[in-house]
Amino acid sequence: MVALIICEKPSVAKKIAEALGKPKKKSIYSVPYYELERDGKKILAASAVGHLFTLVEKKEGKFGEYPVFDIDWVPASIEEGKKYVENYIKALKKLSKEADEFYVATDWDIEGELIGYHALYYCCGKTNAKRMRFSSLTKKEIIKAYENPDTIDFGLVDAGDSRHKVDWYFGINVSRALMEAIRAVKRWKTMSTGRVQGPALAFLVDRELEIKKFVPKPYWVISALLDNLNAIHEKEKFWDEKEANHVYEKIKDIKEGIVVGVKKRKKKIKPNPPFDLGTLQREAHSIYKFSPKKTQDIAQRLYERGIVSYPRSSSQKLPKDRKYLEDVLSIIKNHPNYGKYAERILNENLKPIEGKKDDPAHPAIHIVDIPKEKLPEEEEKIYDLIARRTLAAFWDDAEREYCNVTIDIGGEKFKLNGSRTVKEGWHEIYHFTRFDEVELPPLKKNEKIKVEKINIERKETKPPKRYTVASIIKELEARKLGTKATRAEIIDKLISRGYVVEDGSLKVTDLGIAVIETLKKFCPEIIDEKMTRDLEEKLELIQNGKIKKDEVLNEAENKLKEILSKFKEKEKEIGKELVSKIDSTNKKLKTIGKCKCGGDLVIIRTKNSRFVGCTNYPECNVTYSLPKKGRIKVLNETCESCGLPVIGIDGQKLCINPECPSKMPKENIEDLKESISNGEKTCPKCGGKLVVKNGIYGAFLGCENYPKCKYTEKIKKEVEVVGKCPKCGGDLVKRRGKYGEFIGCSNYPKCKYIEKIKK
Incomplete structure (x- = not known):
C-alpha cells in the first residue's frame, strides 16, 4: 500500500513527513519529496508550489480584444518566471502512478482547497482523496489530521474556481478596456483594475476629493499655563472670535486660580483579544511600519516553520480545547522570555479572553512552539508580537486612574486631565499598546494655584484624515470587500500602478482620481461596491452548496458585456482624459523640489543607477546620488538644516545632501x-x-x-546618558522626536517614561 500526500509547499511537505515518521529525502525532476513508512504503509510526501495552474484564454484573439470569457485552467509554467512549475507537475504525475491512496494536505481555506484539488485532478487524474485538515504544523496536529482525515470540500473548490474566474473576467476585461482607450489616442500605458481594486480605489478617491474640497473653519482655544501644566478652557473651542477675545481680556492678567473640583476614577482595561490577520497587519504597521503584504508573508513563513498557527484567519478566539492549550503552554514554558507567563497560566488555570470575530476553519493566530534556531530580525518581531498577544489574552486586567481637575480663573472654568497606570496587568506582557502617562500633582479642592500665563490661539479645523495602509485593511473588512488573504495584495497593486502614493498615508494621485472619475462618468457599475458585495455573497453561497457556480459566472459575464459595450462607444473620450492625468501624475512622482538655479530637481533612473538631477541640465549640472535599493517617496519637504529636499526611503526621511550638517556636525x-x-x-x-x-x-x-x-x-553615534529612569531604573537618554529633543528611557518600548528638557 502506497499513500501520496499532496502538500502546498516543499517546506510543508518536509514538516509533515518528519511528523509522520523518519523520512528519506529524495528528488525527481530536481523536485524534492520525502519517503517514509508508517504502520506498514509506504508514504510519499510531495508538494505543489502554490497554484500549479492558471487561467488563460482558450483561443488567443486579436491584441487588446475585449470582452473575453472563454477561459481554461492550464499549467502556470506558461507565465513569465514560472518555468519551474513544470517540474512539480511532472513530479506529482510520476509519483501518483505508484500510489494507491491519496491525501490532500494543503492549507485549509478556499485557495488551499483549490490548489490541492487541481494537483489531485490535473496531475494525479483523481477526483477525490482523503483530506488532512490542521491549523498548525505541530507534530501532534499533523498526526491527528492524518489519522482522522476528512473529505475534499467541493463547495470550497467551486467557490475558489468561481472567485478566480470572476476576478479574471473583471481584471482582464476592464484593464484591457482602459488600455485600449489610451491606445485610441496613440499612447500606451499598462493599466489595471479589478472587481475589488476598483471599489477600493473609489472610496480612497472620495476621501481625497473630500480633503481637496475641504474649507477650514477658524476657532480659538484659550489655555492657562499653571506651573508647567497646561489647562484648557472648559469650552475647548470658541467658534466666535468676539466671545473668545472677551473671555481672554477678562482673565489675561489674573495670576491665581482656585481648584473647584477634583474627580478621580479607576478603570479596568481588559486584554486585547488574540490576533486575526487584519488586526495583526494593522498592529505590525503601527509598530514596525511593515506593509500588510509583508506582515502576511512573514506570518506565513512562521506558520511553515511550525511555530505559529495558520495566519489567514478571521477569528479572535483561541481553540476551545483546553488540553491543546495546555500542551502549547507546556512548550512555551521553556522559552527564556515568555516561560514565566506560560507557567503562571498553567499553575493558576487562567482562561483566555475572546474577541467577537470567528472563523469556521481556524482559531485566532497564536504561538504553538519555540523557534529551533535564531529567527531573522523581521520574523522575530512578528513572532514576538503574536507570542505576547497570545499570552496577554490569559492575563489580568490592567488598571488605570483618570483624574479630572476643574480650576476657576476669574470666573472661567479650566480643565486639567491626567491619567496613569496603577496596575500593569496584561500590559506587562503586551507592552505595545500605548497608554498616555500624564501625572498631575496631588491637587485638592479649594487649593490655590499659580497662573503663569493665559494664552489665546487661533486654530483651524482639519480635513478628514487619509487612510493608511493599516486603516484601509479595516475599511475593506468593514465594507466586505475582498478576503482576508487578498486585501494586502489589493493595496500593493494600487500603489504599484501609480494610483496611490504611500507616504505615511495613502494619497491618491491625479491618475488614480482620473481612473475613478472616468469610470464613474462612463461605467459606474464597475466601481459599484454593492455589485462587488453581491458577488462576494454569492461566492459564499456556492461555498455552502446553496447556489450553482455556473449561475454566478453567467450573471457576471452578462453584467460585464453590458457595461463594456457602453465603454467601447466612448473609447477616445475616455483615452484623452486618462492621458492628461497620466502626464501630470508622472511629473509629480518625479519632482522632489527646487534647484538653486530655479529648475526642478527630479529623480532620474538609468539602467544601473538612480540620482537626483536638475531639469535645466546641461546649463545646470547639479546632481545628488541616491541609494540603488529602497522604495523612494516624494515628500515635498525641505531640510531644516540645509534647505535641500527631503525624500523618503523605505519609511526613513533623508535629506539628499550628503554634506548636510544634520547628518553629523x-x-x-x-x-x-x-x-x-x-x-x-x-x-x-x-x-x-x-x-x-x-x-x-x-x-x-x-x-x-x-x-x-x-x-x-x-559610525556609532554616542548616546548622552543624563540620569536614571524613576520608573524602571534604566538609563535616561536624550532623544529626538517629532517635536524636538526630549529625555526618554533606554528601555523603550517596555518603559515609556519621558520628560521634557528644561530650558
Whole structure:
C-alpha cells in the first residue's frame, strides 16, 4: 500500500513527513519529496508550489480584444518566471502512478482547497482523496489530521474556481478596456483594475476629493499655563472670535486660580483579544511600519516553520480545547522570555479572553512552539508580537486612574486631565499598546494655584484624515470587500500602478482620481461596491452548496458585456482624459523640489543607477546620488538644516545632501577623521585603511580601496546618558522626536517614561 500526500509547499511537505515518521529525502525532476513508512504503509510526501495552474484564454484573439470569457485552467509554467512549475507537475504525475491512496494536505481555506484539488485532478487524474485538515504544523496536529482525515470540500473548490474566474473576467476585461482607450489616442500605458481594486480605489478617491474640497473653519482655544501644566478652557473651542477675545481680556492678567473640583476614577482595561490577520497587519504597521503584504508573508513563513498557527484567519478566539492549550503552554514554558507567563497560566488555570470575530476553519493566530534556531530580525518581531498577544489574552486586567481637575480663573472654568497606570496587568506582557502617562500633582479642592500665563490661539479645523495602509485593511473588512488573504495584495497593486502614493498615508494621485472619475462618468457599475458585495455573497453561497457556480459566472459575464459595450462607444473620450492625468501624475512622482538655479530637481533612473538631477541640465549640472535599493517617496519637504529636499526611503526621511550638517556636525567628522588616521583602523575584508566618507545616510566608514573593495561600516553615534529612569531604573537618554529633543528611557518600548528638557 502506497499513500501520496499532496502538500502546498516543499517546506510543508518536509514538516509533515518528519511528523509522520523518519523520512528519506529524495528528488525527481530536481523536485524534492520525502519517503517514509508508517504502520506498514509506504508514504510519499510531495508538494505543489502554490497554484500549479492558471487561467488563460482558450483561443488567443486579436491584441487588446475585449470582452473575453472563454477561459481554461492550464499549467502556470506558461507565465513569465514560472518555468519551474513544470517540474512539480511532472513530479506529482510520476509519483501518483505508484500510489494507491491519496491525501490532500494543503492549507485549509478556499485557495488551499483549490490548489490541492487541481494537483489531485490535473496531475494525479483523481477526483477525490482523503483530506488532512490542521491549523498548525505541530507534530501532534499533523498526526491527528492524518489519522482522522476528512473529505475534499467541493463547495470550497467551486467557490475558489468561481472567485478566480470572476476576478479574471473583471481584471482582464476592464484593464484591457482602459488600455485600449489610451491606445485610441496613440499612447500606451499598462493599466489595471479589478472587481475589488476598483471599489477600493473609489472610496480612497472620495476621501481625497473630500480633503481637496475641504474649507477650514477658524476657532480659538484659550489655555492657562499653571506651573508647567497646561489647562484648557472648559469650552475647548470658541467658534466666535468676539466671545473668545472677551473671555481672554477678562482673565489675561489674573495670576491665581482656585481648584473647584477634583474627580478621580479607576478603570479596568481588559486584554486585547488574540490576533486575526487584519488586526495583526494593522498592529505590525503601527509598530514596525511593515506593509500588510509583508506582515502576511512573514506570518506565513512562521506558520511553515511550525511555530505559529495558520495566519489567514478571521477569528479572535483561541481553540476551545483546553488540553491543546495546555500542551502549547507546556512548550512555551521553556522559552527564556515568555516561560514565566506560560507557567503562571498553567499553575493558576487562567482562561483566555475572546474577541467577537470567528472563523469556521481556524482559531485566532497564536504561538504553538519555540523557534529551533535564531529567527531573522523581521520574523522575530512578528513572532514576538503574536507570542505576547497570545499570552496577554490569559492575563489580568490592567488598571488605570483618570483624574479630572476643574480650576476657576476669574470666573472661567479650566480643565486639567491626567491619567496613569496603577496596575500593569496584561500590559506587562503586551507592552505595545500605548497608554498616555500624564501625572498631575496631588491637587485638592479649594487649593490655590499659580497662573503663569493665559494664552489665546487661533486654530483651524482639519480635513478628514487619509487612510493608511493599516486603516484601509479595516475599511475593506468593514465594507466586505475582498478576503482576508487578498486585501494586502489589493493595496500593493494600487500603489504599484501609480494610483496611490504611500507616504505615511495613502494619497491618491491625479491618475488614480482620473481612473475613478472616468469610470464613474462612463461605467459606474464597475466601481459599484454593492455589485462587488453581491458577488462576494454569492461566492459564499456556492461555498455552502446553496447556489450553482455556473449561475454566478453567467450573471457576471452578462453584467460585464453590458457595461463594456457602453465603454467601447466612448473609447477616445475616455483615452484623452486618462492621458492628461497620466502626464501630470508622472511629473509629480518625479519632482522632489527646487534647484538653486530655479529648475526642478527630479529623480532620474538609468539602467544601473538612480540620482537626483536638475531639469535645466546641461546649463545646470547639479546632481545628488541616491541609494540603488529602497522604495523612494516624494515628500515635498525641505531640510531644516540645509534647505535641500527631503525624500523618503523605505519609511526613513533623508535629506539628499550628503554634506548636510544634520547628518553629523562638521567638527565631529574632523575629530573622527583624526582619530581614525591616528588609530589606523583597517578594513577587515582586504586590510586597507578605513576612511570617513559621506553619503545620503550621512557619514560612514568605507575602505580606501573602493570600488575594488566595497566594505562599509556604520559610525556609532554616542548616546548622552543624563540620569536614571524613576520608573524602571534604566538609563535616561536624550532623544529626538517629532517635536524636538526630549529625555526618554533606554528601555523603550517596555518603559515609556519621558520628560521634557528644561530650558
